[in-house]
Every structure is written in structure tokens, then in C-alpha cells.
Amino acid sequence: MEPAEVITEEQKSIARFAKAMGHPIRMYVLELLSKQICCYSGDLTEVLPIAKSTLSQHLKELKDAGLIQGEIEAPKIKYCLNQENWKLVQDLFNGFLNT
Amino acid sequence: MEPAEVITEEQKSIARFAKAMGHPIRMYVLELLSKQICCYSGDLTEVLPIAKSTLSQHLKELKDAGLIQGEIEAPKIKYCLNQENWKLVQDLFNGFLNT
DNA sequence: ATTATAGTTCGTAGTTTTGCGAATAACGAA
DNA sequence: TTCGTTATTCGCAAAACTACGAACTATAAT
Numbered sequence: 001m002e003p004a005e006v007i008t009e010e011q012k013s014i015a016r017f018a019k020a021m022g023h024p025i026r027m028y029v030l031e032l033l034s035k036q037i038c039c040y041s042g043d044l045t046e047v048l049p050i051a052k053s054t055l056s057q058h059l060k061e062l063k064d065a066g067l068i069q070g071e072i073e074a075p076k077i078k079y080c081l082n083q084e085n086w087k088l089v090q091d092l093f094n095g096f097l098n099t
Numbered sequence: 100m101e102p103a104e105v106i107t108e109e110q111k112s113i114a115r116f117a118k119a120m121g122h123p124i125r126m127y128v129l130e131l132l133s134k135q136i137c138c139y140s141g142d143l144t145e146v147l148p149i150a151k152s153t154l155s156q157h158l159k160e161l162k163d164a165g166l167i168q169g170e171i172e173a174p175k176i177k178y179c180l181n182q183e184n185w186k187l188v189q190d191l192f193n194g195f196l197n198t
Numbered sequence: 199a200t201t202a203t204a205g206t207t208c209g210t211a212g213t214t215t216t217g218c219g220a221a222t223a224a225c226g227a228a
Numbered sequence: 229t230t231c232g233t234t235a236t237t238c239g240c241a242a243a244a245c246t247a248c249g250a251a252c253t254a255t256a257a258t
Binding site: 050072 | 245246247248249250254255256
């Protein structure tokens with residue numbers, strides 16, 4: 001018999017998303033993408049005070065969390081919000097915060 | 100001359116809150132407190148599959164982030180949401196997610 | 199085929215997070 | 229005062245995070 005799981009999948013899911021948002025650089029990227037359709041990694045490198053390799057890691061984390069997606073437009077990569085999951089994020093956080 | 104700061108205080112602030120929400124245990128506590136006025140650490144220990152000392156650390160993180168507050172009711176401690184900051188969190192996340 | 203451009207991956211280093219049990223502190227009750 | 233209850237702090241270990249530069253991959257252009 002399994003022990004009753006007190007923590008819901010929904011809570012795990014929000015925590016996962018929140019964790020990905022839990023860094024200023026990543027928040028910057030997310031907010032930018034929520035206001036314009038897309039951006040290129042190079043645009044970010046020029047403006048953000050971190051090394052390219054570090055930015056790359058942050059973008060990977062956002063991608064792994066399902067918050068953004070990258071599309072190759074050689075030799076650049078175009079990043080956008082992951083629209084599907086973005087809706088989910090909105091719903092989850094709205095439900096959690098505004099009830 | 101300072102380099103222009105690209106990351107806003109607001110983004111840092113959201114990231115700080117998000118980071119605190121970025122763990123299933125902490126999400127559980129927050130959601131519980133958003134649905135009932137308060138709870139005691141002991142209630143949580145009974146139900147959550149972690150050691151008391153670990154829970155204590157998670158509660159401390161939530162407190163340090165300004166999300167909850169504890170009030171001594173010897174020998175227990177009563178935890179509630181930090182109402183003031185909770186409003187701020189709602190506003191920040193609503194602004195970020197729903198615009 | 200070579201070169202230039204754009205990003206990722208690797209190796210490394212230091213810091214932070216997560217978790218536990220033992221020890222400690224604070225307080226009310228007997 | 230002594231004991232029981234409740235929760236925090238300490239010391240430790242393992243894992244994850246953050247960051248950098250160097251090396252590498254892939255593609256477009258010359």
C-alpha cells in the first residue's frame with residue numbers, strides 16, 4: 001500500500017515552473033518574450049551582463065521546464081514562449097493566487 | 100558611470116518570490132495557507148514526508164522571502180500568509196502573466 | 199575548401215540547496 | 229524545579245545551481 005501522497009501533481013507542477021522563473025536573468029527573458037513574439041539569443045547576449053555560455057544554460061533551463069522553445073534559423077536560434085505551456089502556467093498561477 | 104541595469108527591480112522581486120515557491124513542499128504550505136487562515140508547524144510535520152528540521156528550514160525560507168509569517172503561541176508557532184506581501188505577489192504575477 | 203558567425207557543450211570552481219539526526223532553546227504544566 | 233512538548237539551530241554530506249572561458253558543432257558565405 002502506497003503512502004497517501006499529500007502533495008498534488010499540480011503543486012509539483014507549479015513548483016517546477018516557479019523554480020524555472022526563480023532567477024532574474026530567466027525572468028528577464030520570460031518577460032521579454034511575453035511582450036514580443038520572439039527574440040534571438042544574440043540580442044540577449046548583447047544586453048545581459050553574462051557570458052554567452054551562461055545565457056545558454058539559462059535558456060536551456062527555461063526550455064527544459066517547458067516555458068520557451070527554440071527554432072533554428074541558421075545560424076541563429078529564434079526563441080519564443082511555449083504557447084501551450086504558457087497557458088497552463090497562467091491557469092495554474094491564476095488558480096493558486098486568485099482564489 | 101554605471102552600466103545601464105537591464106534587469107528591473109520588479110523582475111528581481113518576482114524571481115525572488117518564484118524561487119521561494121520553487122519547491123513542492125513550500126508550494127504545499129503556501130496553498131494550504133491561501134485556503135485556511137493559518138496552520139501549525141506540527142500539523143504539517145504529521146502529514147509531510149520530511150523531517151521536522153527540514154520542514155523548519157522550508158518555513159524559514161518562506162519567511163525570509165516574505166511570503167509567510169510566524170506568531171508564537173507557546174509552545175507552538177502559528178503560521179499565516181504575510182498578507183501585505185501576498186497582495187504584492189498577486190499583483191506582480193498577475194501583471195507578468197496576464198498582460 | 200576556407201572563413202566567419204552563432205550557439206552549445208565541456209571542464210572547472212565556488213556557492214547554495216536539500217536533507218537528516220543530534221543537540222539546543224523556550225515555555226507550560228506538574 | 230523538573231519534565232514534556234514544540235520548534236529551531238548545528239554539523240554534516242550529497243546534489244544542484246551559477247558562472248566562466250575554451251573547445252567544439254553547424255551553417256552560410258566567400
